[in-house]
Amino acid sequence: MHIPDGFLNVQTWVTMDVVAGLSVAYAIKKTKTSLGERQIPLMGVMAAFIFAAQMLNFPIAGGTSGHFIGGVMAAVLLGPWAATLVMSTIFIVQCLLFQDGGLTALGANIFNMGIIGTVFGYYIYRGVVISFGSKKGLLWGVGIASWLAVVLAATFCSIELAFSGTVPLRVALPAMAGVHALIGVGEAIITVGVIRLILRARPDLLQKYV
Amino acid sequence: MEKWIIILLGVAVLAAVFLSPFASTKPDGLERVAEDKWFLERGKEPQVVNSPIPDYAVPGIKNEKLATAIAGLVGVIIVAALGFALGAILKKKEKIQ
Numbered sequence: 001m002h003i004p005d006g007f008l009n010v011q012t013w014v015t016m017d018v019v020a021g022l023s024v025a026y027a028i029k030k031t032k033t034s035l036g037e038r039q040i041p042l043m044g045v046m047a048a049f050i051f052a053a054q055m056l057n058f059p060i061a062g063g064t065s066g067h068f069i070g071g072v073m074a075a076v077l078l079g080p081w082a083a084t085l086v087m088s089t090i091f092i093v094q095c096l097l098f099q100d101g102g103l104t105a106l107g108a109n110i111f112n113m114g115i116i117g118t119v120f121g122y123y124i125y126r127g128v129v130i131s132f133g134s135k136k137g138l139l140w141g142v143g144i145a146s147w148l149a150v151v152l153a154a155t156f157c158s159i160e161l162a163f164s165g166t167v168p169l170r171v172a173l174p175a176m177a178g179v180h181a182l183i184g185v186g187e188a189i190i191t192v193g194v195i196r197l198i199l200r201a202r203p204d205l206l207q208k209y210v
Numbered sequence: 211m212e213k214w215i216i217i218l219l220g221v222a223v224l225a226a227v228f229l230s231p232f233a234s235t236k237p238d239g240l241e242r243v244a245e246d247k248w249f250l251e252r253g254k255e256p257q258v259v260n261s262p263i264p265d266y267a268v269p270g271i272k273n274e275k276l277a278t279a280i281a282g283l284v285g286v287i288i289v290a291a292l293g294f295a296l297g298a299i300l301k302k303k304e305k306i307q
Contacts, residue, residue, distance in 0.1 A: 005253065005256075007249070040298055040301055048290035052221075059234040062242070066239055067238060082300075093288055097284075098265065
């Protein structure tokens with residue numbers, strides 16, 4: 001869902017740059033006071049793992065592919081703010097080194113695929129875990145948050161395209177939400193699978209709510 | 211370094227090198243919608259930065275799969291290094307305070 005240069009008008013991409021910039025600045029501030037010793041290597045590992053997984057497009061219906069995004073996975077393991085920094089790092093490298101996502105759309109891409117998963121997704125996950133009050137709720141929370149993060153990212157992407165006058169919202173939103181409702185299922189399966197493995201091998205890496 | 215860190219890093223490197231060349235090359239969700247709704251052309255204008263490894267293929271390597279595998283390896287190493295560095299820098303500053 002990486003937006004290239006040319007899809008967004010100046011007002012929209014500048015706005016998204018400001019939103020993403022302020023969020024990253026806040027994330028740096030929060031990470032400085034909360035990052036545990038154990039999470040330092042985890043930041044590098046998550047960056048590598050999510051970058052690699054994002055390269056692995058899987059086919060979905062209608063000659064279309066989707067790929068894992070990973071914001072919720074990062075947030076479940078690192079907390080929302082360190083995860084925001086990891087995701088932002090990935091999008092910056094993808095943009096500058098691999099021409100995946102435009103430089104003008106960087107803020108929008110960091111917001112849509114990063115912050116929506118790492119912050120909104122994280123609090124959805126947390127809400128589900130707390131309301132279940134048991135370990136079973138953890139995987140449900142991971143799955144629901146992962147799916148929602150992808151569909152919400154597609155929704156925000158559609159809104160940004162509509163604001164830019166690129167495509168009307170009534171055209172973009174059903175198409176984007178529809179295809180990403182499918183891609184989101186892939187996201188949820190991968191995230192639940194990985195968290196389930198980590199829960200068995202190293203449950204101490206997960207933040208505790210129950 | 212703990213064992214699980216090496217294992218997870220190893221999985222990331224192996225995936226980027228050996229699986230990425232075989233990933234689907236079909237348009238992704240946004241590209242598909244852009245194509246169907248006739249705004250894909252807008253993204254074809256010259257991009258603002260000229261990336262050294264555009265579209266995850268190292269230029270000059272004829273074998274496409276090899277070009278992608280090397281791009282994947284380079285990318286994983288760079289983001290891992292940046293992730294570790296970020297963690298170390300942000301942690302260090304807390305200690306100074």
